[in-house]
Amino acid sequence: MKHKIIQKNDILLISAILLAACFLAVFFFAKEDSTEGAFLEITADGELYGRYPLNEDAVIDINGTNVCEISNGHVSMIEADCADKSCVRMKEISFEGESIICLPNRIVLKITGCASAEEGVDTVAG
């Protein structure tokens, strides 16, 4: 037979494929990090005010009128300068599509999904 059972080229080839698999893994997991989990999308006066990842706790002041808090992936409005405070009384939100709305100040807090809408709560495990 022309070749031995395994030779230098084969080891190079096998290493190359293993390396490619490692690169793919790193690539996928890096991508996963940036897209995984949901975001809090704040809209004020119909314009996007900001996007905040849900996995980082934060207290966000919105135009000086409202303050919302991200804590353990749950979002709630903790302060509002309006009269009724109905947004403050609303239950905290954490699932994609849920929202808290402050009508007097025209502020919408909304949870948006990861990269695409299809990968939300209803995702079928691949």
Add this chain to the structure above:
Amino acid sequence: MAISKSSARVAVLGVLGALAVIMGYVEYLIPVINTAIPGIRFGMANIVIVMVLYIFSYREALAVSVLRLIINALLFGNIFSILFSLSGTVLSLLVMCLLKKTGLFSMTGVSAAGGAFHNIGQILMAWAISGASSVLLYMPVLMTAGVLTGTFTGAAAYIVMRKLPWQES
């Protein structure tokens, strides 16, 4: 000796085809390999496919593996899985044939790449059918598994080939 008579070709291909079918069955009998991680199999039939590729050519290897898939699916599996196996087998054979043609690699290397591309082909088919790009996340794991099992099956094919009277084509 090379196999030149067409009757001898038919006989040898028949024997090897039957062996490939049985290899697929033997694999089902070893539970550890099949249940450890879903979708990962040892690919013992690949031992025979690689041998056919080396004794004959791409055409015969394709014929034997497609026949094996159909027979195995009818006997032990389900028809739907043919789609996945078929995409894996065709891609794997294509890659193995091209690598063999370069003359740079031994059976072990050719088979290792074939194992990896077998799984890549299956994932691509799963992606095409389900449309969910998340199946691609399995790629690194399945590529690694494919290379490892392919290395072993290739080495096994080499060892068997050395004992056979037929030369590489």
